[in-house]
Amino acid sequence: MSRAEYLQKYLTKDDSTKKKAKKRKRKDTGVIIADDDVLGWNNNKEDGDEDDPVTIGEMTKAFRRTTKSNWTINPENPEDQPAIVEEDGGRPTTIQKMSSGAHAGLQTAAQVAAQMERQRKAEAARFAAEDPETSGRGQETIYRDASGRIINVAMARAEARKKLEEEEAKQRKLEEHLKGDVQLVQKAERKKELEDAKYAPMARYADDTELNEELKERDRWNDPAMAFLSNKKKGVSKTGRPLYQGAAPPNRYGILPGHRWDGVDRGNGWEKKWFQAQNNRKNRAQIEHDMEIDV
Known part of the structure; x- marks a missing residue:
């Protein structure tokens, strides 16, 4: 194998058919730095050299013609302007005011109260001097x-x-x-x-006919004299409806059942227990009284 054949076999060689990668084109941002030393950090020249020539920029004709400032200052309320106090040396000193009307700085309580009262009176006077239609005073x-x-x-x-x-x-x-x-x-x-x-009349005597009739007409439960009454009451209730003519269990209110009652007690038995408790209490009191007398 000759040297040319050996190099052709073992040495690498770029393929001539390989495609080249396309480069992506990026959009230009439009920012061009014309001067790398904008802030002047690379200026090694010492400042303040008296021998250097002084360069004065040229003014335009329009700038030279302008002799008056175009800035305007809104007029302030005289009450809101800082107070000017003259010291012993004659030089005026400006004192700042807070929104409450008191001066800023270390002061006594009496001074602060007086300044706030002065501010309140000034605001009240200014409000009274304004037009009622503008301030809304007295409007409903x-x-x-x-x-x-x-x-x-x-x-x-x-x-x-x-x-x-x-x-x-x-x-x-x-x-x-x-x-x-x-x-x-x-x-x-x-x-x-x-x-x-x-x-x-204030005094009621035993011969009061009206009172006696009222007491006679009053019904009392378990009254033994009820059996000796000659004139029976009419079987009509206070409301004018007929009453039940048979026997009926008593109740606390003395209300008799109506004439349509079928004789069945549909209560829960509380009225019966109530009367039984009343009778037991009376019997116990009677027994205690009898035992005290016997002793």
Whole structure:
């Protein structure tokens, strides 16, 4: 094998058919640094050399013609301007004021109070001097709802008061409906008795006919004299409805069942236990009294 064949076999060689990669073109940002030393860090020349020539930039004709500043300062309120106080040397000193009217710095409480009072009086005088239409002084407050409509406060309060009275009347009416007819009649009778008591004498004697008739007409449960009454009461209740003519279990209120009652006690037995407890208490008191006497 010759040297040329050996080199051709073992040495690497770029393939002539290999495609070249395309370079991506990036968009130019447009930023060009014309001077690398913008801030002047590379300026090794010492500043303040008196021998260097002084360079003065040329002014334009328009700039030379301008002799007056175009800046304007809004006029301030004289009350808001800092106070100027002259010291002993005659040189004026400016004192800063806070929003409350007090001077900034270390001061006594009396000084701060006086300065704030002075500020308050000045604001009140300035407000009084303004036009009422501009300041809104004396104007009636306008109330609006969530939709922006104007609300008449007096009318709204009257409607709320009327609605509350209707609710109270409805509640009282409901409570009256929950009461029984006998309770309503008794309430009316008590009211009539109170009205009659205005004209009744203060002293009631044993020969008072009206009082005696009232006591005779009053029913008492378990009264033994009821059996000796010659005139039986009519079988009509206070409400004008007929009563049950047979035997009926007693109750605390002395109300007899109506004439349509079938004789079946549908209660839970509480009235019976209540009367039994009352009788047991009376019997115990009687037994204790008898034992004390026997001893």
